[in-house]
Amino acid sequence: MTHIKFFTAVFACGTALVLTAQTPQQPPATQPPQDPDSIRAVLVGDPGRPPRLAVPEFIPLSKEPDVVAAAKTIGAVLLDDFAFEKEFYLIPRDVLRTVPSPASPDQIALSRWKELGADGVIVGTVQKTAEGIVVEARYIRVADGAMAIGKKYSGTARSLADGGRIFAHSIADEIHKSRNLMGVAKTKLAFSSDRDGQRMKGPVGDRDISNIYQSDYDGANQSRLTVNRSIDIAPSFAPDGSVIAYTSYKTGYPDIILQSLRDARMPTNPAKGTESSHNLLSSWSPDGNRLAFMSNRDGGGNTEIYIVNRDGTGLRRLTNHPGTDSTPTWAPTGQQLAFTSDRSGSPQIYIINVDGTGLQRIDCDSTWCDRATWSRAPLNEIAYASRSGGGFDIRIFDFQSRSSRTITDGIGSNESPAFAPNGRHLAFSSDRSGKMQVYTIARDGTDLRQITKTGTNRYPSWSQN
């Protein structure tokens, strides 16, 4: 995508596909249509263990190279999407490869899958039609060959541009629903990156600029979202995914910018920053109507937390204390916020009601805690960066025990956590491999994955859908 030389938006070049999901016709001599409760029962293996699932490559129903390639990619990405959430025990890839790929979906070697101990197998097809691409996926119960879940997805030809990953993500989310889990396979990460190596003039020498980038949750399809000749930091997706908010210094002082991700309309700045009134570190309310942010507008050296409507109206002040109040984040209930304050002498995490009452401090067990992120019910935890040795580790506070556990391993400095919308994973930045990079990790500290590799990448944020 060509970079626009002056100002604003390179809006996300998302796949312009329309995924229409339909339930395909059942093969003859099978079960009657099943309601969601019985589907859940079907997916459970022996009592007490998750179902064992085989996810082989999809079957290409036509010979075009992009269809054949997509059949491989979709199967592989779907397997990765399932591995991420750990709802299924997955037959390993090398074992999957020992089962020959069927030429058509009614030639599945059920006895072979039974031998391998699978409870279910995903049978998928990819074909090109006059209208575009059609992908079908069926969850087949190995015991009797019955279809537990079946979905059909249609997309334009462009949906295969990256091999058809969106199909795998959609299927993963659908099947995770039957496990009562909101999947995150279609979510995005946004972060600030200097990977393009651009510089801006500084008072003494040139300075590296950084702009906002996004990627799929698994690191695929990384693309640039802002083109400013300055630093853009601290991105945050609107809950409906239509807009991204970020802090930009493009005017010479920091202000919150809202930039559309759906069209090329001009960005707005609802907090209306000026030379003397600076606004930073925005966080969306869960209903997408308001933003909380930090500003020095009322006291020069002191920063406080403010709330403003998305359209710039209704500005009000939330905190009022000579200490530094910074880094707000909204609770998923919309009724509270968490933020950082040094009012007790050093940066600590506080919770406050939206109306300004009910201030309480979280015991974060260190002398410096910052950048709270709050996960949805039922998990309902607050993660933050906590001083640990010379750097930081990510810790998670849970309200039941009213204590925190450390989930990073003390390697490098680990900062700026952001929960995935289902609260099972977090994104964070770490310099464990040299420059700061974006990683994801499960809430129990396992499954560390590196998302970025080029340049310095910081301030990660996780989209809500």
Added chain:
Amino acid sequence: MSMVIVTAAACGGKKPPVAKPMPPPSTAAGATNDANRPGEPPEPVRETAIPPEPTTVDPLKVSDIDKINQNSPFQPVFFLYDSSEIDAPGQQALQANAGILKKYPEWVITIEGHSDERGTAEYNLALGNRRATAARTYLISLGIPADRLRTVSYGKEFPFDPTHSESGWSKNRRAHFVLTSK
């Protein structure tokens, strides 16, 4: 010998003065015999060179803003870890900076607040704001008008020294003075 021609605006109707060339001295070293009276030595005349006109151009007045900032007359103010207190050396630096600002009353500056890399990126944006403002407040107390002093915090975004030790960190905990307009 120099000729000085002076012209002045002819407001009052007077004719402007016209310089006349100076007459040569009546005696000079090396003059011809005609000028010497017999028996008297020539009058000595001391020669001195007329010094060139002194330059009155002030480089800070004529240089462009970028050049001034690259070789800045302003001193940065440095801070202790996680602090925005101005210590004694900082006060001295600010007094010197105030002197410059008084000498050039048209100058507007931006005070950048910076921190070292060891804190979180987010809180450091607030800390940088405190540092820049502390310097600004002190300058105002020295009589500099507030509307000539802007601030901006860059937190740990733009370190001046990338060294990962106190020798580098101490250089990054600063208020840095940037000439913005003159």
